[in-house]
Amino acid sequence: MIHVVAGALFDEQGRVLIAQRPPGKHMAGGWEFPGGKVEPEEQALAGLQRELREELGIEVLDATPLIAYEHGYSDRRVLLDLWLVSLYTGEARSVEGQPLKWVTLDELDTVGLLEADRPMIPALREARR
Numbered sequence: 422m423i424h425v426v427a428g429a430l431f432d433e434q435g436r437v438l439i440a441q442r443p444p445g446k447h448m449a450g451g452w453e454f455p456g457g458k459v460e461p462e463e464q465a466l467a468g469l470q471r472e473l474r475e476e477l478g479i480e481v482l483d484a485t486p487l488i489a490y491e492h493g494y495s496d497r498r499v500l501l502d503l504w505l506v507s508l509y510t511g512e513a514r515s516v517e518g519q520p521l522k523w524v525t526l527d528e529l530d531t532v533g534l535l536e537a538d539r540p541m542i543p544a545l546r547e548a549r550r
């Protein structure tokens with residue numbers, strides 16, 4: 422089981438940040454929440470902080486777990502662990518060249534989000550109410 426942590430960042434207009442998976446990677450072209458694999462012996466929050474530092478150039482100061490569940494791809498099983506990032510420093514930018522965009526929660530339905538991420542949408546809606 423691969424433990425994957427990802428972060429939901431919101432802007433002042435209530436839009437959430439998504440990133441496009443680069444060509445050549447698993448599920449290339451799909452849109453996802455920034456994040457990645459937790460390393461052995463690493464705590465989930467520390468993994469989230471490291472991944473968002475590497476991918477977005479931000480420093481996460483506060484985040485809370487929102488929803489976590491297992492998903493079976495044809496070739497792997499992942500534990501998807503989405504966190505709400507409530508406080509960070511820096512401005513999110515594409516450190517690794519991956520396309521980034523801010524979208525409304527309604528737009529998440531049609532943007533080409535990874536199929537495995539669909540249960541995250543109602544959880545995000547709930548959290549924003």
Ligand SMILES: Nc1nc2c([nH]c(=O)n2[C@H]2C[C@H](O)[C@@H](COP(=O)(O)OP(=O)(O)OP(=O)(O)O)O2)c(=O)[nH]1
Pocket residue numbers: 425426427446447448452453454455456457458459492499501535537538
């Ligand atoms: N980051 C992220 N990964 C997701 C999401 N949904 C989802 O199914 N995944 C899957 C795709 C990949 O199989 C796995 C993340 O692995 P990854 O390869 O991107 O991990 P990573 O950023 O650490 O990159 P690397 O080790 O390949 O360099 O989780 C999501 O919303 N965000």
Ligand SMILES: [Mg+2]
Pocket residue numbers: 455456457458476
């Ligand atoms: Mg990643």
